[in-house]
Amino acid sequence: MSGAAEPLREVIARHGLSASKALGQNFILDRQLLARIAAIPGPLQNQRVYEVGPGPGGLTRALLDAGASVVAVERDRRCIPALAELMDAFPERLALVEDDALEIDERALAGEGAHVVANLPYNVGTALLLRWLGADWPPWWRSLTLMFQKEVAERIVAGAGSPAYGRLSVAAQWRSTPRIALTVNRSAFVPPPKVTSAVVHIVPREQPEGVHPDVMERLTQAAFGQRRKMLRSTLKALPGALDALEYLNLDPQRRAETLSVHDFVRLARLLS
Template identity: 60%
Template structure:
């Protein structure tokens, strides 16, 4: 038995027949020391509601509650996991709300009533779309005080990458524009059941009170996607998917048309987005 008087996770998985489903991107974390470390990394949790996506059998859920979260809102698409989560709810009366549904289709802002944090061992197949959605939240600053999320290490490196390298791209621009991201620690593949093919990394993103520079979120994403869609080409060529002749908006933004996407700062991408809007 564990400190919360709930059985070990392996017993929970066996009892409820919870084999991880590849189609749902599931890799269960069974090490309660590790889930506790993730929960503490997201802290302090006292006084905060916590949104968790893809709790599975509830290892991280238990840690978030044990570390003092006022309430955990667990969004789970796999109904097989609901009985295991309901057992946790019974152990923490009134502090766990279970939402059966697709996180990509859930209005998360409407689920919280006070200060919130988002903490999750994200299913790999929805991790990037979810992050982009959280970064495009309106109004800004957002309803959450922090994001503490697990990604494949390669994705984590893209989130924090500075301009000039191969890892720098669309995800890094969007993340760094509205937040301050940093990699916290790696998680070995052996910590999961089943073990994924890659190392994972926990990333913290703290929302900026104000974005690095003014830009419309949807327009910025469109400009960045176009620029990195053909990242080996100069901007005068890669941005032709936006405009037949993009030279004018590139020069209006004060950028050399012969530069490539990976050479631009976040602020320069914002200038491009503003110039694109002004040209229409």
């Protein structure tokens, strides 16, 4: 039995915790909001969830209350005692790993088909997302439900022609479907960050045939490397790229942000 949940503010006070700026931490105390985030992937009863940066365990508790089995990775040892109490309350369904999420083998820890749900530390959020998007395909994860600064979330879901559209947009969209599921006001966090946040939900789909991920990465890196320049300048160092543009009837005087994700897929297929 998990018993009545102690208010998170009291858990934090009892353990003398405060969010670490160096670790990019911002805690959410609102239990209703945490339950809404935990509901985004869909029903979690008997599902496996991988969580990064649980902090004092607010979202962890919401995931456990939703019926999930959770593997939580936390590098801040100050938070371990609070999380250990949760592990005592849910001994069969919470595994705690004290480590750096950028250094571990998530596939081995979480297993195939886990949902990733995390209020990501801002300073590692994009790096972790690119790592998960760069996994073997289909990936080990079933879905990603991740908190970002709203500006980053908008880059993930942006379409061609938008000022926010770039490498991150193509990386997220060429073989998965991202959406902004929830916008979160800065007042929901302790301490409040300087910016609004948003939760992005990403579901993988089939990888387009004949496209190598490394080629797609090199292509988008070159194309968006100097946004103001035309493709004939940004892609000239990439072998075969200008010929591919010509073959696909794509004007080399265009800029990268005018090419759709589908255009990048067609280019990468030829270069693969």
